[in-house]
Amino acid sequence: MPEILEIELYRRSIEPVVGRTIAEVHAPDPWFLKGGVVAAQLNDALVGAEVSALRRRGKLLLMDFVGDGPVLGLRFGMTGRPFLDDGGPLLELEYSSRRAHADWDRFALQFSDGGSLRINDPRRLGGVELDPDEDALGPDAFELTLARLRTVFHGAAPVKAVLLDQHRIAGLGNMLADEVLYRAGVDPARPARSLDDSSVKAIHRAIRRVLPELLERGGSHAGRLAVGLRVPGARCPKDGAELLRRTIGGRTTYSCPAHQR
DNA sequence: CTCGACTCCTGTTAGC
């Protein structure tokens, strides 16, 4: 599923839209439009606008326009993929179809140079928003400092739930959160405020290492606690203990009872 | 404010 790494790869791959001008907006699926915006408003706001930058904050992709144009927010949910200029898919996603039926195109921008940007999303968990509230998101996980991380672990919620809370840290999804805690040696179920400073430091170190490493290896599925191990009965590659499968923070969670404490 | 429970979406897959 797209987490921060996949969104960053998406951002890089569709950066060629910078400098292009939007000629048409296709928004055939009202469900896909978020924040109460309707197709006609998107049309008014975007047609004729020239893309000036493509940014990312957490899992939110942001398209800026020249002048005082709007900001277009793109979310890919669990199964969304961008297609630029009729090129092939950038990535295959876990838990999603490898196909890309035209029926699943939920949103598209047609550019004046003839190219296009489509969002294909089988399960419709992504969405498009005009002028999204960027500050509702915490700091981007790539920019996360130790000082900032120390401030988020204050509540009674499980540490994993905190890592998944996009208001506190933006970008980590289910697989990355498991991977980070696996490497940090921290039990995902531990109440956040019970962490001592060495555990917080270990989590910070794991985040700083995991993101660049897995970005280079192609995405969040490439971790040590990876897809092949996220099955019942799998054993920890580190010490051979049978991995625990639990639901924490409402998400399927794998962890090692031997070295995650 | 915090946090867990619940809801939404639908293609894929396991199991009968």
Place this chain on the structure above:
DNA sequence: TGCTAACAGGAGTCGA
């Protein structure tokens, strides 16, 4: 073979 039910997780809402 054909069907059903469970499953996946990002994000928003609601109530205690």
